[in-house]
Amino acid sequence: MLSLKTTWTVSAALITLALAACGGEKAAPAAPAAASGAASSVSVDTEKKDIKIGTTVGDFGDMVKESIKPILEKEGYTVTLTEFTDYVTPNQALAEGAVDVNVFQHKPYFDSFIAEHKLDLVTGFQVPTAPLGLYPGKVASLNDVKEGSTVSVPNDPSNFARALVMLNELGWIKLKDNVDPLKASKADIAENIKKINLVEMEAANLPRSRQDVDFAIVNGNYAMSSGMKLTEALYQEPSYAYVNWGAFRTADKDSKWAQDVVNAYKSEEFKKYALVKFAGYKYPVEWNIANNGASGSGPAAPVAASTASAAQ
Known part of the structure; x- marks a missing residue:
């Protein structure tokens, strides 16, 4: 902390x-x-x-x-x-x-x-x-993910769940059916398709972790405050x-x-x-303004504007 x-x-x-x-x-x-x-x-x-x-x-x-x-x-x-x-x-x-x-x-x-x-x-x-985004670390493209790739993720339960949902959307892991996306945990991973090595750490430290991992899933506020650009994200979560x-x-x-x-x-x-x-x-x-964030790159680019509503 x-x-x-x-x-x-x-x-x-x-x-x-x-x-x-x-x-x-x-x-x-x-x-x-x-x-x-x-x-x-x-x-x-x-x-x-x-x-x-x-x-x-x-x-x-x-x-x-x-x-x-x-x-x-x-x-x-x-x-x-x-x-x-x-x-x-x-x-x-x-x-x-x-x-x-x-x-x-x-x-x-x-x-x-x-x-x-x-x-x-x-x-x-x-x-x-x-938005939460997946950013390049030692690897610059989604297409270069390989078995055993390291991905740094937030270690708090709420944002860890978001990271898992993102990795599921990318096809790097598979979550169990009917999992609550707001509460997903390691126990909900049905298959680690890419054998991803999750490196959990406090959210504020994620920007600095990029030099040590292949990819980093970084909270938007910490990305911005560390000088990163949203347009650098390889993938952003579409959910509102x-x-x-x-x-x-x-x-x-x-x-x-x-x-x-x-x-x-x-x-x-x-x-x-x-x-x-x-x-x-x-x-x-x-x-009533659609998200104008980075469109992402690679085969799993996010939808520009999700139809999901904010949690009430």
Whole structure:
């Protein structure tokens, strides 16, 4: 687990759940991690004018700094950004009140995390999301895959499942029939057709792994924050189930400031900015804009726009 730019302590039990689905302007004050199983009981101020947003490092933070913060400042708010370097702390920070809204996770991960830790959180809006992609490592083409090829993959359950689905789509492995694609695991591999050697590691380390493996399956936010280009991907997942969401404490979701945050992310100003800055991303479903990501190469290029809807 990489260290945070903020001073946090996270238990080993939480780390094992780390997702997929990304230094702040001002670090949130240090706070003890909430005990597992404890629901949030943070008091709310519906007239507040200071909004603390937590994101993972990279594109979601850039969206805040370059567009969302200026939009909210026009409405009279003071916006503080904290960028985290793991997928566990942002939900704990939100539940504890260290941040007011977080943006970093897809719905399958959110649902699993809050159920496991009994946090009183709710999703509020979708955000443009760089899709999971398979990138070249020591091998530059899908056609050059061979028996025993090494593929680095995210080690958290949610993104590991996505990686398996991608390898199944490529025809490199075969998953069992009727497997839930959101929960696929090693036990669901019916046949390892290409004898792929899966190298599991924390999602943030995947970009650096490319020099040591034949291929790397990298989360979009980490690909972008490490200087990789979406157009470098040899294959991208077509599903829209992993478009990421912003989340609030349930007690805050109907407050004026929370709705102003939602409106900022749904505004035409933000949409125009995102379509230029984040070309190739998967966009919120309600935008009705097809994915413009890399079309892939080789015999298993993905569909440009999936008909699958986002998980609700």
